[in-house]
Amino acid sequence: MENKTPNMKPETKPVAPKPPVEKAEGIKGELTFDDKVVEKIIGIALDEISGLLTVDGGFFSNIAGKLVNTDNPTSGIDVEVGKKQVAVDLSIVAEYGKDITNIYDQIKEVVAREVKKMTGLDVIEVNVDVVDVKTKAQHEKDSVTVQDQLSDAASATGDFASKQTEKAKAALGKAGDKVSDGAQDVKENVQEAREPRVE
Numbered sequence: 001m002e003n004k005t006p007n008m009k010p011e012t013k014p015v016a017p018k019p020p021v022e023k024a025e026g027i028k029g030e031l032t033f034d035d036k037v038v039e040k041i042i043g044i045a046l047d048e049i050s051g052l053l054t055v056d057g058g059f060f061s062n063i064a065g066k067l068v069n070t071d072n073p074t075s076g077i078d079v080e081v082g083k084k085q086v087a088v089d090l091s092i093v094a095e096y097g098k099d100i101t102n103i104y105d106q107i108k109e110v111v112a113r114e115v116k117k118m119t120g121l122d123v124i125e126v127n128v129d130v131v132d133v134k135t136k137a138q139h140e141k142d143s144v145t146v147q148d149q150l151s152d153a154a155s156a157t158g159d160f161a162s163k164q165t166e167k168a169k170a171a172l173g174k175a176g177d178k179v180s181d182g183a184q185d186v187k188e189n190v191q192e193a194r195e196p197r198v199e
Helices: 035-048 100-119 136-193
Strands: 052-055 077-081 085-095 122-134
Touching: 035 052, 035 077, 035 085, 035 100, 052 100, 052 136, 085 100, 085 136, 100 122, 122 136
Parallel strands: 085 122
Antiparallel strands: 052 085, 077 085
16 A cells, blocks of 8 residues: 655745836936956956966966965056946966967956956957966976065064064163162152151
Protein backbone atom coordinates (compact mmCIF):
# COMPACT_ATOMS: atom_id res chain seq x y z
CA MET A 1 0.00 0.00 0.00
CA GLU A 2 1.50 3.28 -1.11
CA ASN A 3 1.13 6.37 0.98
CA LYS A 4 0.73 9.28 -1.35
CA THR A 5 0.71 12.77 0.02
CA PRO A 6 -0.86 15.50 -1.96
CA ASN A 7 1.55 17.97 -3.50
CA MET A 8 1.44 20.76 -0.91
CA LYS A 9 2.71 24.18 -1.89
CA PRO A 10 3.46 26.77 0.75
CA GLU A 11 0.82 29.36 1.08
CA THR A 12 1.75 32.58 -0.68
CA LYS A 13 0.33 35.87 0.29
CA PRO A 14 -0.61 38.24 -2.47
CA VAL A 15 1.88 41.04 -2.90
CA ALA A 16 0.52 44.50 -3.41
CA PRO A 17 1.62 45.87 -6.75
CA LYS A 18 4.17 48.64 -6.55
CA PRO A 19 2.94 52.02 -7.65
CA PRO A 20 4.34 53.07 -11.00
CA VAL A 21 7.52 55.09 -10.72
CA GLU A 22 6.93 58.64 -11.74
CA LYS A 23 9.52 60.14 -13.97
CA ALA A 24 11.25 63.16 -12.57
CA GLU A 25 10.10 65.37 -15.39
CA GLY A 26 10.26 69.05 -14.75
CA ILE A 27 13.10 68.69 -12.25
CA LYS A 28 16.12 70.55 -13.50
CA GLY A 29 19.68 69.52 -12.83
CA GLU A 30 22.74 67.95 -14.33
CA LEU A 31 24.73 64.81 -13.58
CA THR A 32 28.47 65.15 -14.12
CA PHE A 33 31.43 62.88 -13.42
CA ASP A 34 34.80 64.05 -12.19
CA ASP A 35 37.71 62.75 -14.28
CA LYS A 36 39.09 60.79 -11.33
CA VAL A 37 35.81 58.87 -10.98
CA VAL A 38 35.96 57.65 -14.57
CA GLU A 39 39.69 56.94 -14.20
CA LYS A 40 38.98 54.82 -11.13
CA ILE A 41 36.21 52.88 -12.90
CA ILE A 42 38.68 52.12 -15.69
CA GLY A 43 41.50 51.22 -13.29
CA ILE A 44 39.35 48.70 -11.46
CA ALA A 45 37.86 47.28 -14.68
CA LEU A 46 41.30 46.67 -16.20
CA ASP A 47 42.04 44.06 -13.54
CA GLU A 48 40.27 41.44 -15.69
CA ILE A 49 42.54 41.89 -18.73
CA SER A 50 44.79 38.88 -19.35
CA GLY A 51 48.34 39.83 -20.32
CA LEU A 52 48.13 43.33 -18.89
CA LEU A 53 50.64 43.41 -16.04
CA THR A 54 50.04 46.95 -14.88
CA VAL A 55 49.00 50.44 -15.85
CA ASP A 56 52.04 52.74 -15.71
CA GLY A 57 53.71 50.62 -13.03
CA GLY A 58 50.87 51.16 -10.63
CA PHE A 59 47.53 50.30 -9.17
CA PHE A 60 46.09 46.86 -9.68
CA SER A 61 49.22 44.77 -10.12
CA ASN A 62 48.70 42.00 -7.61
CA ILE A 63 51.51 39.61 -8.37
CA ALA A 64 52.32 37.38 -5.36
CA GLY A 65 49.57 39.09 -3.39
CA LYS A 66 51.42 42.40 -3.21
CA LEU A 67 49.72 45.55 -4.36
CA VAL A 68 52.01 48.20 -5.70
CA ASN A 69 51.30 51.92 -5.66
CA THR A 70 47.92 51.54 -3.99
CA ASP A 71 47.82 55.24 -3.18
CA ASN A 72 46.91 56.16 -6.73
CA PRO A 73 44.53 53.83 -8.55
CA THR A 74 44.46 56.17 -11.54
CA SER A 75 48.21 56.22 -12.24
CA GLY A 76 48.75 55.83 -15.97
CA ILE A 77 45.12 56.60 -16.80
CA ASP A 78 44.07 59.94 -18.24
CA VAL A 79 40.56 60.76 -19.40
CA GLU A 80 38.70 63.62 -20.97
CA VAL A 81 35.09 63.57 -19.80
CA GLY A 82 32.41 65.48 -21.67
CA LYS A 83 28.65 65.65 -21.16
CA LYS A 84 28.01 62.49 -23.22
CA GLN A 85 31.40 61.07 -24.19
CA VAL A 86 34.77 60.00 -22.78
CA ALA A 87 38.22 59.76 -24.35
CA VAL A 88 40.81 57.57 -22.60
CA ASP A 89 44.62 57.50 -22.67
CA LEU A 90 46.49 54.64 -20.95
CA SER A 91 50.16 53.82 -20.37
CA ILE A 92 50.61 50.08 -19.80
CA VAL A 93 53.14 47.33 -19.18
CA ALA A 94 52.27 44.23 -21.20
CA GLU A 95 53.27 40.66 -20.47
CA TYR A 96 56.04 39.32 -22.69
CA GLY A 97 54.82 36.69 -25.14
CA LYS A 98 51.20 37.89 -25.18
CA ASP A 99 49.41 39.29 -28.21
CA ILE A 100 49.44 43.02 -27.50
CA THR A 101 46.83 43.77 -30.18
CA ASN A 102 44.50 41.33 -28.39
CA ILE A 103 45.24 43.06 -25.06
CA TYR A 104 44.38 46.39 -26.73
CA ASP A 105 41.07 44.99 -28.04
CA GLN A 106 40.21 43.63 -24.57
CA ILE A 107 41.02 47.01 -23.01
CA LYS A 108 38.73 48.85 -25.45
CA GLU A 109 35.86 46.40 -24.85
CA VAL A 110 36.14 46.39 -21.04
CA VAL A 111 36.60 50.16 -20.74
CA ALA A 112 33.65 50.94 -23.04
CA ARG A 113 31.38 48.42 -21.28
CA GLU A 114 32.16 49.48 -17.70
CA VAL A 115 32.10 53.23 -18.34
CA LYS A 116 28.77 52.93 -20.21
CA LYS A 117 27.28 50.66 -17.52
CA MET A 118 28.23 52.92 -14.62
CA THR A 119 27.93 56.40 -16.13
CA GLY A 120 25.90 56.13 -19.34
CA LEU A 121 28.75 57.89 -21.16
CA ASP A 122 30.02 56.62 -24.51
CA VAL A 123 33.74 55.90 -24.83
CA ILE A 124 34.70 57.30 -28.22
CA GLU A 125 38.47 56.91 -28.06
CA VAL A 126 40.95 54.62 -26.27
CA ASN A 127 44.65 55.32 -26.81
CA VAL A 128 47.14 52.87 -25.30
CA ASP A 129 50.86 53.57 -24.98
CA VAL A 130 52.82 50.37 -24.24
CA VAL A 131 55.66 51.71 -22.08
CA ASP A 132 57.26 48.34 -21.27
CA VAL A 133 57.08 44.60 -21.85
CA LYS A 134 58.08 42.22 -19.03
CA THR A 135 57.77 38.58 -18.13
CA LYS A 136 55.49 37.82 -15.20
CA ALA A 137 58.55 36.73 -13.21
CA GLN A 138 60.38 40.01 -13.92
CA HIS A 139 57.30 42.04 -13.06
CA GLU A 140 56.87 40.09 -9.82
CA LYS A 141 60.54 40.67 -8.93
CA ASP A 142 60.24 44.39 -9.67
CA SER A 143 57.01 44.61 -7.67
CA VAL A 144 58.50 42.81 -4.70
CA THR A 145 61.56 45.04 -4.90
CA VAL A 146 59.42 48.17 -4.73
CA GLN A 147 57.38 46.69 -1.88
CA ASP A 148 60.52 45.66 0.01
CA GLN A 149 62.09 49.07 -0.50
CA LEU A 150 59.01 50.71 0.97
CA SER A 151 59.02 48.26 3.90
CA ASP A 152 62.73 48.82 4.52
CA ALA A 153 62.27 52.60 4.41
CA ALA A 154 59.34 52.40 6.82
CA SER A 155 61.31 50.15 9.16
CA ALA A 156 64.35 52.44 9.10
CA THR A 157 62.15 55.46 9.72
CA GLY A 158 60.45 53.66 12.61
CA ASP A 159 63.80 52.68 14.17
CA PHE A 160 65.09 56.23 13.83
CA ALA A 161 61.91 57.70 15.34
CA SER A 162 62.06 55.20 18.21
CA LYS A 163 65.69 56.13 19.01
CA GLN A 164 64.88 59.82 18.86
CA THR A 165 61.89 59.31 21.15
CA GLU A 166 64.08 57.52 23.70
CA LYS A 167 66.64 60.36 23.55
CA ALA A 168 63.88 62.93 24.05
CA LYS A 169 62.46 61.00 27.02
CA ALA A 170 65.90 60.82 28.63
CA ALA A 171 66.50 64.54 28.09
CA LEU A 172 63.08 65.40 29.51
CA GLY A 173 63.74 63.17 32.51
CA LYS A 174 67.04 64.97 33.22
CA ALA A 175 65.40 68.36 32.72
CA GLY A 176 62.56 67.33 35.02
CA ASP A 177 65.05 66.30 37.72
CA LYS A 178 66.84 69.66 37.40
CA VAL A 179 63.55 71.56 37.60
CA SER A 180 62.52 69.52 40.63
CA ASP A 181 65.88 70.18 42.36
CA GLY A 182 65.64 73.88 41.52
CA ALA A 183 62.08 74.08 42.85
CA GLN A 184 63.16 72.46 46.12
CA ASP A 185 66.01 74.99 46.46
CA VAL A 186 63.61 77.89 45.86
CA LYS A 187 61.17 76.50 48.43
CA GLU A 188 63.93 76.20 51.05
CA ASN A 189 65.17 79.74 50.31
CA VAL A 190 61.65 81.16 50.62
CA GLN A 191 61.10 79.42 53.95
CA GLU A 192 64.43 80.73 55.30
CA ALA A 193 63.75 84.32 54.17
CA ARG A 194 60.25 84.48 55.56
CA GLU A 195 59.53 85.86 58.99
CA PRO A 196 58.04 83.39 61.39
CA ARG A 197 54.26 83.61 61.63
CA VAL A 198 54.03 82.51 65.18
CA GLU A 199 55.78 83.72 68.20
